[in-house]
Amino acid sequence: MAQAAVFPFIVTDPAFGEASRLPYMPITIQLQGQSLSVSALLDTGSAVNVLPYEVGLQLGAIWERQQFVSPATWRRNRRRVLTVLGTVGTLPSARLAFAWTRAPAVPVILGQVNFFMEFDVCFYRSRSLFEIKTEAAAQG
């Protein structure tokens, strides 16, 4: 049975209407029994998934216990690795690694590592839609 979920591009700024549509979609993330539904931006240009600090706290994650994302290259390291279980609609869940950041005003970002490694995504911008499939569904 094919498993896919379709979402609309969302108007993010009513003042700009169509020009402000972005591929945001709901995703449920789970960590050690805690579950949270958030709106996430699909960003094919992002090398990593990004999770805002407040969202990690709401999941019960402890900043000091997480591994640094890139200890060698950043003087004040403000990102840690946080792995959670991600569920999109009724698709099978996948383990997702996030760069958990203390930077303010950041959306939940789904990037190449590893959201796009787990899910196949087709963008139909002319129709303001995008479709998410799991690897198994895409092959079928």
Place this chain on the structure above:
Amino acid sequence: MTLIELLTTARTLCRADGIRIVQYLVADLAREEGVTPLEEGTAYPIWTPLQSFEAAATMLEALGKQNAET
């Protein structure tokens, strides 16, 4: 010297010295708070997930370890 006396004295200074006092106080407070003041004409790097391949590699490694444990 009270604040009123200090401000009265400060107002007698020329504009350039007034600005220097402000800059000195801001730099002094920032140093005490551990905040590095921004300098004009200096470029400051901002982290972005764009082309953040080292971070991506670290996260793949972490995922691999977790998958191996389960």
